Amino acid sequence: MxxxxxxxxxxxxxxxxxxxxxxxxxxxxxxxxxxxxxxxxxxxxxxxxxxxxxxxxxxxxxxxxxxxxxxxxxxxxxxxxxxxxxxxxxxxxxxxxxxxxxxxxxxxxxxxxxxxxxxxxxxxxxxxxxxxxxxxxxxxxxxxxxxxxxxxxxxxxxxxxxxxxxxxxxxxxxxxxxxxxxWESRASHLKDTKVVVHHRSFSYLLNWLGMHPIAEMEPKPGLPPTPKHLGQILGKVDKENIRLILFTSFNGNQGANWLAKRSGACTIQLPFSHEKSLFALYDELIDILVSKQADCL
Ligand SMILES: [Zn+2]
Missing domain, CATH: 3.40.50.1980 (Nitrogenase molybdenum iron protein domain)
Structure with missing residues (x-):
């Protein structure tokens, strides 16, 4: 009672x-x-x-x-x-x-x-x-x-x-x-890692972690990837030995898969937001980046 x-x-x-x-x-x-x-x-x-x-x-x-x-x-x-x-x-x-x-x-x-x-x-x-x-x-x-x-x-x-x-x-x-x-101590190994991104979604995150976006799959922010543009990026991915290709769910994985298939690099789908908690969002982002980078050396 x-x-x-x-x-x-x-x-x-x-x-x-x-x-x-x-x-x-x-x-x-x-x-x-x-x-x-x-x-x-x-x-x-x-x-x-x-x-x-x-x-x-x-x-x-x-x-x-x-x-x-x-x-x-x-x-x-x-x-x-x-x-x-x-x-x-x-x-x-x-x-x-x-x-x-x-x-x-x-x-x-x-x-x-x-x-x-x-x-x-x-x-x-x-x-x-x-x-x-x-x-x-x-x-x-x-x-x-x-x-x-x-x-x-x-x-x-x-x-x-x-x-x-x-x-x-x-x-x-x-x-x-x-x-x-x-997060900074967990992500310290990510510093100086070069990546390809779909859209400039993660520029602030990459800047903070000392990572370098080398190319974007969109020819201009907001424009979808073209075969010609992806072909140019493939050259960069090979030349600079880039291992990681980042995208988020609403980008779709087509461009990332196209590049990964031809370069041997790994695709990584990252969350872009979180329903409940900013802490959970960053926990997930850092966890995925750290574990995928380790898997993809
Ligand atoms: Zn945007």
């Missing part, structure tokens, strides 16, 4: 805490939902536009997403034009005045410096990332910077929760730095 009472009390408490969430946050990608849950915890209710294995470059502006944006107090997305094909539609159709600009709209990429900025000429040739590489969630140090900006923004929108968010941030940063140290 005592156990049942305890169970009921816990159930009521958790319902109450959900009902008391001070802020409704709509995130575009699961990585930013995971970060929002770390910092906002019980004071936020979080929804996400896509799942971890969906391509954030290409999303349908479905009615359910428009409805979620309509109810949001904060829209937290990647930015740097990653969602240029769909977020503007969601924002305008939602007709939610609160989230059309700051403080109700927050972009992760605006909080950090971007690598791989290209010229307007590149844009004309189909480069979807002329503003710079948007995939900043794969650098843990940039994640920490975004976490600080998110904390400030939550406190602006919900001043009563300021001390709460600050405490959650400090707790997160402490665990995050300890995890970074662990």
């Amino acid at each position: 005592k156990t049942l009472k305890l169970f009921l009390a816990t159930a009521v408490l958790s319902t109450a805490s959900l009902g008391n969430a001070a802020i409704n946050v709509f995130t575009c990608e699961p990585e930013w939902a995971a970060l929002t849950r770390e910092i906002g915890a019980d004071r936020v209710r979080v929804s996400t536009a896509i799942s971890a294995d969906q391509d954030p470059h290409q999303v349908q502006a479905r009615p359910s997403l428009i409805s979620a944006v309509r109810q949001a107090d904060l829209v937290f997305c990647n930015g740097a034009e990653l969602e240029i094909g769909w977020l503007p539609v969601l924002l305008s159709r939602s007709a939610n005045a609160k989230v059309q600009s700051a403080p109700g709209l927050l972009y992760a990429a605006d909080q950090v410096t971007l690598i791989e900025q290209s010229s307007s000429a590149d844009r004309a040739h189909g480069d979807v990332h002329a503003a710079g590489n948007p995939h900043v969630h794969l650098d843990p140090h940039r994640i920490a910077m975004v976490a600080k900006a998110l904390t400030e923004r939550l406190a602006t929108l919900d001043p009563q929760g300021k001390a709460y968010y600050q405490q959650k941030l400090e707790d997160f940063l402490q665990r995050w730095q300890a995890a970074i140290n662990k």
Whole structure:
């Protein structure tokens, strides 16, 4: 009986805490939902536009997403034009005045410096990332910077929760730095490894780990691989003795398999995001890279 009472009390408490969430946050990608849950915890209710294995470059502006944006107090997305094909539609159709600009709209990429900025000429040739590489969630140090900006923004929108968010941030940063140290020591053998990538999805991750992307299977970011371009990469793979070819689920494995078959290099499918936890995402990334590299020497 005592156990049942305890169970009921816990159930009521958790319902109450959900009902008391001070802020409704709509995130575009699961990585930013995971970060929002770390910092906002019980004071936020979080929804996400896509799942971890969906391509954030290409999303349908479905009615359910428009409805979620309509109810949001904060829209937290990647930015740097990653969602240029769909977020503007969601924002305008939602007709939610609160989230059309700051403080109700927050972009992760605006909080950090971007690598791989290209010229307007590149844009004309189909480069979807002329503003710079948007995939900043794969650098843990940039994640920490975004976490600080998110904390400030939550406190602006919900001043009563300021001390709460600050405490959650400090707790997160402490665990995050300890995890970074662990990942860096596990990944030390990856330094100076040359790789081929499908898209520039992993540039920040590779920079952080001291690995070198030598070629991309896309002739320009956003354009599919062509036989001619793959043929040129094959020359590089052979010449520089590259052993690893990286891609993620929504790239498909065709290009990677084509190159692997002709070069003897290994293909590696890496996760691009995670439904629940940034810690789990990085654990998986490092585990897969370390074990595949060892298998593929
Ligand atoms: Zn991209």
